[in-house]
Amino acid sequence: MKNQQFRDPAIRVVLLPKDTNGYGTIFGGIILSYIDQAAAVAAKRMTKHSIVTVSMKEVIFRQPVYVGDLVSLYAEVTATGTTSITTKVLVEAERAREPHDTHAVTEAEVVFVAVDKTGKPVPIA
Numbered sequence: 666m667k668n669q670q671f672r673d674p675a676i677r678v679v680l681l682p683k684d685t686n687g688y689g690t691i692f693g694g695i696i697l698s699y700i701d702q703a704a705a706v707a708a709k710r711m712t713k714h715s716i717v718t719v720s721m722k723e724v725i726f727r728q729p730v731y732v733g734d735l736v737s738l739y740a741e742v743t744a745t746g747t748t749s750i751t752t753k754v755l756v757e758a759e760r761a762r763e764p765h766d767t768h769a770v771t772e773a774e775v776v777f778v779a780v781d782k783t784g785k786p787v788p789i790a
Contacts, residue, residue, distance in 0.1 A: 674737040675703035675754075679761075682732050690729035696736075696756065696771055697724065703738035704752040704775035711742055711750050712789040714779040719749065724773040733761030736770075743774070748786040750777045 676699055684695045701718055708716050730736060737757045744751040756771035779789045 673739075675706040675740040676738045678736050680730055680732055680734055680736055685732055690731060691734075693726060696726070696730060697721070697773075699736070699738055700724070700754045700756065700771070700773045701775060703740040704754050704773070705777065707740035707742050707752045708750040708775075708777045711745060712779045714781065714787055714789065716750065716777040716779055717784075719776045719778050722774040722776060724771065726771050728758070728768050728770045730756075730758045730770055731761065734758040735761070745789060747788055748778050750779070750789060751775070752777070 678699060680691045680695070684691045686692045700721070705716060705718070735758070737759070739755045739757070740752050742750055743753045752775050754773045754775060755769065756773075757767050758770045760766045760768065778786050781787045
């Protein structure tokens, strides 16, 4: 049940056996990595500068992700500051065993800061 606000996925991947934990589900850290990448896709559109992740303010794991699931990550910028860009990421999994059965599995808020070549914060504009 996709939120209409997030129409095009920033990233879409199929999760593999190498990504599983001892319980047979995908490691949360793998999902976090993809969340960071998807958020960066949205944030990078806001500035010509390099961006760095400052925080993941909230990550909610609602349901597990399984091997073979098609995972779509939808991202949008929700706020901008002088040097910061805040994004919201929604993660959905289309179950491999049940095509067209899509579940909202994770959501997160990620904050980036624009930086110059020396790593010092700069205005995003």
